[in-house]
Amino acid sequence: MHIVLISTPIGFLGSGKGGGVELTLNSLVSGLLSLGHSVEVIAPKNSKLFKCNQKAKLYFIEGEDQISWQHQNYNSPVTIPDNSLLAGMLEKGIDIAKQADVILNMSYDWLPIWMTLNVEIPIAHIISMGSQSSVISNLISKVYAKYPYNFAFHSKIQANDYSFIKKPIIIGNGFKLENYNFLDSVNGPLAWVGRVAKEKGLEDAVYVANKLGEKLNVWGFIEDETYAKKIEQSFPKGTINWMGFLTTYELQKELGKCRVLLNTPKWNEAYGNVIVEALACGVPVVAYRRGGPSEIIQHGETGYLAHPDDKETLLSYVKIVKKIRRENCREWVEKNASTDIFANKVVNWLNKVIKEY
Known part of the structure; x- marks a missing residue:
């Protein structure tokens, strides 16, 4: 063709x-x-x-x-x-x-x-x-x-x-799965990946990190500078680690070191590429049950799904994310994506x- x-x-x-x-x-x-x-x-x-x-x-x-x-x-x-x-x-x-x-x-x-x-x-x-x-x-x-x-x-x-x-x-x-290396990093940091814009709901992920007393590594193109600054000013200084926009190869090297990816959209995502990228590296995903991600994530197997905008449940799932077998995440991608x-x-x-x- x-x-x-x-x-x-x-x-x-x-x-x-x-x-x-x-x-x-x-x-x-x-x-x-x-x-x-x-x-x-x-x-x-x-x-x-x-x-x-x-x-x-x-x-x-x-x-x-x-x-x-x-x-x-x-x-x-x-x-x-x-x-x-x-x-x-x-x-x-x-x-x-x-x-x-x-x-x-x-x-x-x-x-x-x-x-x-x-x-x-x-x-x-x-x-x-x-x-x-x-x-x-x-x-x-x-x-x-x-x-x-x-x-x-x-x-x-x-x-x-x-x-x-x-x-x-x-x-x-x-x-392309050979572009993603599996890492068994169960004690790594918290991750969030995406365009930094209102519809992506970054503030909810920062809320979870702040409640845990941890830093949140944020990768992605900052599309809305005003929105990004507003979030930064709403939480203790240093809660967000701005990691910038990386190529796929560089991103997966860093993402694989994380213990969980938080996904917090405020709109219906069509699919959720970053979720599959995380799973390909063996990283479980805790997300809202909204849009495409709710079809990708196998609740209790490759991550957890919270009701939309329920930050407290999101937080509770992050606390137990080590229960997820990271090999399950990679296996799902190999069979489906x-x-x-x-x-x-x-x-x-x-x-x-x-x-x-």
Whole structure:
């Protein structure tokens, strides 16, 4: 199969601004290449693919980033900036795709979904969020009526946000497991990983660390400086260890040393890449039973799930996390979330999309 892949229009690959989409894209490219498929990636200028993905052709596009729908109101109108990066990526993708089988879009935005109804080339969409926009959800419904196979989701709970989709295609996610080393560090520090933004709920994890009299190691791109400073000022100085944004290889070396990953989202995560990354290193996860993480974490086996926003229960589970056998965590990832498992699901789905046309 010859696949043209459209990247996120929020930050270049490697910047951390694109959140989990950056890792998902690289993992998928790796899996597709290992299965013998041809992949071309269209991404913002300065983007970098993992070294193992050098066989994929990479095209650079310049332009203005889109505003993330996570940071807009549900009823906000569509805004397309002048010199739009997303429009430029789509224009290039459609041109290249004349010689390909399918365009695979990984940006959650209105324009590529609208294009599905206006070009003859198959455009498949990996939807990376729950319903964050009325105008996008309404458009997905319209496209779905004509092309019911053109959308795939990371988790069932995410797909439930789109009630009009009767039989959602669930593809999960996958990771290159040789990039993650198993460590049996039962006495390590507390960890939190993610974009530092309001919807990620970092303050609840800091609350747990403060109650335990420990420091919390925080890895990730600080998207909202004001939010980060507000949290820092709300707790005793030094409670947060700001560790910065690291590459996958560097992150897993540090994450594996931790005894637990705290995951505290205030919104419905579509999947939860950092959870699987932690599990791949043998690190149990204590999280809220909200969004994709609630489908990934096996309560009592690979971590614990607390009711959403229940900080006290979250704290109680961290206190008993040593009961979790760390080998269980790695084994779950090997059986459910490798790049080959993920890529095979995507290929089976794309074959349905192509056949539809």
